[in-house]
Amino acid sequence: MDTHRNWAQDVLRCQICKTPGPSMYCDICHIHLCKTCVGEHISDESQKHEVVSFEKRGSTSKCPKHSSNISVLYCEQCDILICTKCASCENHRGHTFIELIKIVDGKKNIIQKDLEELEKSIFPKYQEIASKIQARKPDLNKKLKSDVDEMDIKNLAVLNEQENEITRINSKITQSIADLNKLLNSNDVRRVTAYKSRNAEFIGLLPKLTISLPHFTLQNINKNQLCQQLGSLSVLYIGAESSFLGRLLSDEPRITRYIKTEFGENKLRSVSCLSDEIWTCGEDKMIRIYNLRGEPVKSVQTKSGNWPSDIAVTKGGNLVYTDCNDRSVNIFLNTQIETVIRLQSWIPCNVCSTSSGDLLVVMDHDDDTQTKVVRYSGFTEKQSIQYDDKGQLLFSSGGQKYISENRNLDICVSDYVARAVVVVNQAGKLRFTYTGPPCTTEGSFSPVGITTDSQSRILTSDFEKHRIHILDQDGEFLRYIDNFLLNNPFGLCVDNRDSLYGAEYSTGKVKKIQYYM
Numbered sequence: 001m002d003t004h005r006n007w008a009q010d011v012l013r014c015q016i017c018k019t020p021g022p023s024m025y026c027d028i029c030h031i032h033l034c035k036t037c038v039g040e041h042i043s044d045e046s047q048k049h050e051v052v053s054f055e056k057r058g059s060t061s062k063c064p065k066h067s068s069n070i071s072v073l074y075c076e077q078c079d080i081l082i083c084t085k086c087a088s089c090e091n092h093r094g095h096t097f098i099e100l101i102k103i104v105d106g107k108k109n110i111i112q113k114d115l116e117e118l119e120k121s122i123f124p125k126y127q128e129i130a131s132k133i134q135a136r137k138p139d140l141n142k143k144l145k146s147d148v149d150e151m152d153i154k155n156l157a158v159l160n161e162q163e164n165e166i167t168r169i170n171s172k173i174t175q176s177i178a179d180l181n182k183l184l185n186s187n188d189v190r191r192v193t194a195y196k197s198r199n200a201e202f203i204g205l206l207p208k209l210t211i212s213l214p215h216f217t218l219q220n221i222n223k224n225q226l227c228q229q230l231g232s233l234s235v236l237y238i239g240a241e242s243s244f245l246g247r248l249l250s251d252e253p254r255i256t257r258y259i260k261t262e263f264g265e266n267k268l269r270s271v272s273c274l275s276d277e278i279w280t281c282g283e284d285k286m287i288r289i290y291n292l293r294g295e296p297v298k299s300v301q302t303k304s305g306n307w308p309s310d311i312a313v314t315k316g317g318n319l320v321y322t323d324c325n326d327r328s329v330n331i332f333l334n335t336q337i338e339t340v341i342r343l344q345s346w347i348p349c350n351v352c353s354t355s356s357g358d359l360l361v362v363m364d365h366d367d368d369t370q371t372k373v374v375r376y377s378g379f380t381e382k383q384s385i386q387y388d389d390k391g392q393l394l395f396s397s398g399g400q401k402y403i404s405e406n407r408n409l410d411i412c413v414s415d416y417v418a419r420a421v422v423v424v425n426q427a428g429k430l431r432f433t434y435t436g437p438p439c440t441t442e443g444s445f446s447p448v449g450i451t452t453d454s455q456s457r458i459l460t461s462d463f464e465k466h467r468i469h470i471l472d473q474d475g476e477f478l479r480y481i482d483n484f485l486l487n488n489p490f491g492l493c494v495d496n497r498d499s500l501y502g503a504e505y506s507t508g509k510v511k512k513i514q515y516y517m
Contacts, residue, residue, distance in 0.1 A: 016040060026051050074103040074193065077258050079293075081193060107192050108184060113517060114199050115180040122199065123173050126166055133163045248517045249470065253481045256499070257512035259294040262286075264508045270449075270491035271503040271510055272313045278501060278510060279319060281308045287321060290510070303330055303337040310350040310402070315357055322348040322361065329361060329376075340379040354405045358382065362401045362413065371395040373403065373411060385411065385428035394422055394430060402449050402491065407456040408473055414447035414460050421447055421460055423475060432475040445469075449492035449503070459500065461489035468492070468502065470515070481515050
């Protein structure tokens with residue numbers, strides 16, 4: 001007889017009659033029950049009960065505020081599980097509630113997609129890089145054995161360092177795959193609903209190894225300096241060529257966070273972000289900063305007390321804003337606001353910070369007949385973009401014109417008055433003008449906010465149609481972000497994980513949207 005097996009089976013008993021192998025479980029009282037004793041247990045009406053099969057234990061969640069109640073709803077704004085009593089509380093007035101079962105099903109779908117992406121796309125690419133490193137190591141031993149010995153040692157160390165980093169990431173991905181498989185089979189409601197995708201951590205900037213072995217450069221021989229002129233050997237190059245994994249656009253973009261700002265209705269205009277803070281401005285003198293949970297962090301009042309026309313956050317994390325009323329561009333440094341540019345005859349409107357640290361400022365002339373984009377380097381004018389090759393104005397005069405630099409260094413401007421997105425290259429030469437999808441019969445295009453992502457895709461808000469157009473870097477229409485997700489979208493920005501933030505002018509909300517798979 002297998003006494004150990006019998007002992008293991010006998011450990012778990014009904015906590016009322018002590019019958020071994022109970023098949024039921026009360027998720028509220030956390031006790032094991034046999035089917036016979038279920039009726040006796042729930043007859044105690046001093047508290048609520050939720051009896052489920054033993055395999056589904058943990059599928060019921062207590063309300064964090066009312067411990068005697070069961071969480072049956074999810075509050076989108078607060079990102080928490082609540083009971084029906086919570087839903088009627090003042091703290092949740094006006095909030096959107098979703099049935100818990102729908103949230104769990106939705107989360108498990110996300111978990112399944114993340115798991116498939118890890119197994120079929122992300123992990124294989126890291127494995128490919130690891131194998132390339134292994135294959136290229138022997139190349140270092142096939143070079144000339146002279147002055148390159150020291151070079152050989154240094155670059156082998158670089159390869160080893162890259163190999164170690166890839167191995168470390170592969171280990172994390174393997175663990176994440178195991179965790180996702182466990183979560184898919186789990187009935188733990190809180191763990192499932194609390195799931196946050198980590199795939200973006202692995203997608204990021206994936207290094208593509210580039211190795212160039214030394215080559216000999218022949219020189220013209222000078223008899224007087226023969227020894228010095230025989231030739232030279234180039235340096236071995238090992239580098240990492242930045243390359244994002246291709247992210248597929250989702251057929252069902254979804255909102256992952258609401259941030260209810262203090263601007264209120266018909267006032268929120270611009271949004272800019274770093275990795276952990278969201279900067280907003282609208283039709284009052286305050287620039288407000290929120291964390292990713294939607295909680296206010298601090299507010300900055302403009303130097304003049306005027307509305308800021310637009311805001312941008314530099315690579316160094318400093319806030320820049322334009323003030324059209326006093327013709328200035330200002331920067332917020334160490335709790336102080338410094339005016340760095342003041343114009344004459346021109347009015348600064350919208351602004352963005354570039355990858356090189358320059359500022360691009362859209363400005364209108366006093367006579368309201370001209371608009372141009374000016375590049376400032378160190379707050380000194382470096383470039384002016386106003387005309388095409390035929391001497392025609394690139395931009396309409398007046399109206400909203402948000403601006404963004406693309407990953408390929410193109411400059412993208414949304415021209416609301418012209419009903420177009422105008423894109424020029426780094427030198428200011430016109431590349432293309434986008435006026436809406438081909439063959440559309442849906443009326444005029446009304447672009448306002450504009451931003452770009454890691455794939456050099458261009459995203460622009462269509463204010464009147466309540467949606468966002470996504471284009472590739474050459475101006476080809478890809479798809480909309482629609483499905484009633486946005487209401488009068490104005491300013492847009494994308495963070496370093498390709499999460500999109502849209503400022504709703506009519507509601508004063510910032511919505512975080514995941515638009516890729």
